[in-house]
Amino acid sequence: MNDKSKFMLRAIELSIQSAQSKGGPFGCVIVKDNKIIAEGFNKVTSNNDPTAHAEIVAIRNACQNQNNFFLKGCDLYSTCEPCPMCLSAIYWAHIDNIFYANTRLDAKNIDFDDSFIYSEINKEIDKRKIKMHQMNRDEALEAFKIWDNKEDKIKY
Amino acid sequence: MNDKSKFMLRAIELSIQSAQSKGGPFGCVIVKDNKIIAEGFNKVTSNNDPTAHAEIVAIRNACQNQNNFFLKGCDLYSTCEPCPMCLSAIYWAHIDNIFYANTRLDAKNIDFDDSFIYSEINKEIDKRKIKMHQMNRDEALEAFKIWDNKEDKIKY
Numbered sequence: 001m002n003d004k005s006k007f008m009l010r011a012i013e014l015s016i017q018s019a020q021s022k023g024g025p026f027g028c029v030i031v032k033d034n035k036i037i038a039e040g041f042n043k044v045t046s047n048n049d050p051t052a053h054a055e056i057v058a059i060r061n062a063c064q065n066q067n068n069f070f071l072k073g074c075d076l077y078s079t080c081e082p083c084p085m086c087l088s089a090i091y092w093a094h095i096d097n098i099f100y101a102n103t104r105l106d107a108k109n110i111d112f113d114d115s116f117i118y119s120e121i122n123k124e125i126d127k128r129k130i131k132m133h134q135m136n137r138d139e140a141l142e143a144f145k146i147w148d149n150k151e152d153k154i155k156y
Numbered sequence: 157m158n159d160k161s162k163f164m165l166r167a168i169e170l171s172i173q174s175a176q177s178k179g180g181p182f183g184c185v186i187v188k189d190n191k192i193i194a195e196g197f198n199k200v201t202s203n204n205d206p207t208a209h210a211e212i213v214a215i216r217n218a219c220q221n222q223n224n225f226f227l228k229g230c231d232l233y234s235t236c237e238p239c240p241m242c243l244s245a246i247y248w249a250h251i252d253n254i255f256y257a258n259t260r261l262d263a264k265n266i267d268f269d270d271s272f273i274y275s276e277i278n279k280e281i282d283k284r285k286i287k288m289h290q291m292n293r294d295e296a297l298e299a300f301k302i303w304d305n306k307e308d309k310i311k312y
Contacts, residue, residue, distance in 0.1 A: 008292045015299035019306065025299035045310040048219045050226070050248040056207050063204045070206070079296045081288075084277055085248065088241030090286060091273045092206040098288040101296030110304045111311065117247045121240055122278055130246060132237075132254045136164045140235045140257030143171035143181035148266045150175065154201040155267065 007031050007077045008099060014041040015054070015079040022046040024112070028054035028078045030062040030071065030095075037074070038062035054078060055086035059093050069156055070094045080107055083114040084121050092156075163187050163233045164255060170197040170210070171235040178202040180268075184210035184234045186218040186227065186251075193230070194218035210234060211242035215249050225312055226250045236263055239270040240277050248312075 014027030024042035040058030080102040108115040170183025180198035196214030227249045236258040264271040
């Protein structure tokens with residue numbers, strides 16, 4: 001068995017354990033220098049945290065381990081194609097490669113909203129199911145100006 | 157001043173405080189029954205957590221306060237149009253309305269990647285900057301079958 005399959009099978013093991021206990025059927029591992037540096041499984045209902053998808057849990061664990069908010073040089077193995085939240089988190093974390101097993105349509109077939117949220121994000125703001133209202137932009141720009149002029153800011 | 161402006165100005169206050177200290181220039185409050193139930197500001201670099209955007213921090217806080225993984229009946233006030241990660245988290249949390257001030261283009265103008273990540277998510281999988289590779293779907297479907305057949309599962 002090659003290393004990539006070994007890493008994915010560990011993520012799958014986590015997803016099965018999660019499905020058999022209190023979580024959604026999703027697992028994830030993050031790999032650096034050919035070693036697993038962090039793991040995650042779905043904790044949405046067990047932790048009352050709608051953001052605690054397997055990938056987000058694994059990314060947060062990896063960042064704590066690495067003492068860094070970027071994960072350059074790392075690969076992520078997820079048992080399902082990441083939802084838009086997790087995919088975006090992967091971009092923010094600057095991960096190198098994504099390996100996945102099930103697809104968003106497989107997730108849809110067991111009643112998860114990944115596919116629906118992908119379609120919502122693609123829509124114009126005023127066509128989305130959750131209504132979005134703009135206000136107070138002039139006041140809010142003040143914080144952006146402070147940031148833009150800040151000499152010792154830590155970019156991310 | 158109406159209540160909506162009062163809530164947004166509190167979020168803006170948080171964003172300015174964050175920009176003046178260690179965080180990115182973003183703030184957020186979550187409102188239920190016309191009261192702020194949770195607040196958040198950007199903690200990406202201060203906490204080494206690329207997922208700690210103001211909205212995600214506020215959603216996590218609200219869910220802990222409410223002892224629930226859904227935030228039905230809640231509105232979210234963010235000082236910037238949510239990035240795709242945060243917008244998806246808002247969908248997963250089942251929030252009612254989004255109020256925002258700055259836009260993704262305002263964020264782009266001070267070098268934040270929101271706009272870039274929106275464009276990446278819209279692309280076909282094989283056209284994205286971060287490469288995605290599918291593998292081991294047959295093995296991964298096992299967890300989905302366990303979930304699908306589970307009688308006492310907590311849906312989300």
